[in-house]
Amino acid sequence: MAAAKTPSGNLRPDGPRISSDDASSQALSEALGSSLVLIRLLGALLLAAFVFSCVFTVKPNEVAVVLRFGKPVGEGRDILRTNGLHFALPYPIDEIVRIGVGDSKIVRATKAWYAVDPAAEAAGITGAPVSTTLNPASEGYVLTGDGNILHVRATLRYRISDPVAYTFNFVAASNTVENCLNNAIYWSAARTKADSIYGDIASFRDLVKQRVSDQLALANLGVLIEGLDVERVAPGYVKEFFDAVITAGQARSSRINEAQGEFDRVTREAKGEADRTVSQGQAAADQLVQGLAAEARFFQDQLETYRQNPALYRDRLRVDTITRILTNSPDKFFLPSRADGERREVRIQLNREPQPQKRPELGR
Secondary structure (H helix, E strand, C coil): CCCEECCCCCEECCCCCCCHHHHHHHHHHHHHHHHHHHHHHHHHHHHHHHHHHHEEEECCCEEEEEEECCEECCCHHHHEECCEEEECCCCCCEEEEEEECCCCEEEEECCCCECCCHHHHHCCCCCCCCCCCCCCCCECCEECCCCCEEEEEEEEEEEECCHHHHHHCCCCHHHHHHHHHHHHHHHHHCCCCHHHHHHCHHHHHHHHHHHHHHHHHHHCCCEEEEEEEEEEECCCCCHHHHHHHHHHHHHHHHHHHHHHHHHHHHHHHHHHHHHHHHHHHHHHHHHHHHHHHHHHHHHHHHHHHHHHCHHHHHHHHHHHHHHHHHHHCCCCCCCCCCCCCCCCCCCCCCCCCCCCCCCCCCCC
């Protein structure tokens, strides 16, 4: 059999005849199949990327607020997203605002402090510069209630208690806290004398803290004060006078404390002696009363015996008395009756004659 010719005039071997249209369709079908697989794979990847982009994590020391077209999503406490995984649409539909609430934040108020060289302060060199005048261009200060001048600065530690109010009610909430702290320093200093600020910094710090707390509550800033440190120093040209006043005040307090301690000691000793004397007197009175009561009972019991034989009772009392005297007396002298019946003259030597000391024998 003769070989057949192709439409182009070429010969082809005998066999099944496949048209060029079928081959193109098959190739196109295979290409479309591969493309669909790639499109599906790409779609799956895009879908997975979209899903992962909508999931975000909130750390334990923070909360998050989801803004949808600039408005918080949720109501009340549901606005806050706490620790864990959460869902949000991609930006620009949703925006995630993270707010740190676990760590303390710090602000420093230095408007009323003198100019500080950071290198010198880091090296531990402190103290207002010594000069003959105060330079308002570089040195801040406060006016005290008695018209004196002091340098004051403070460091405030606070924690966010209302993240929504802290983040969305103010453009820069930390600046507002600093302004409230500076205001509290000036306000408190104007109501306190210089020696009170310089000598009792704890009371002045409490006054500043209370003022800051009131101002923050009034502004509804959503923060909670954790601690406040206040420093004060006198201007350099009057510091030695302030130090002299403080030294004198400390000496005065020391003397007062010593005097109070001595007063307390003497008072305690006198009270103890008085209580002891009263107790002894009371005990002696009780003993005397009990003794007299016992004697009264004794004589009352002996009344019937006395009535029966008064002479015998008197003799018995006389014998008891003589027995008691002879028993308790260390020296006893017996005076026999005189032959002529006259009374003997008795002379008693009140002071005993000293007894001669025995001399030790030699050789012993």
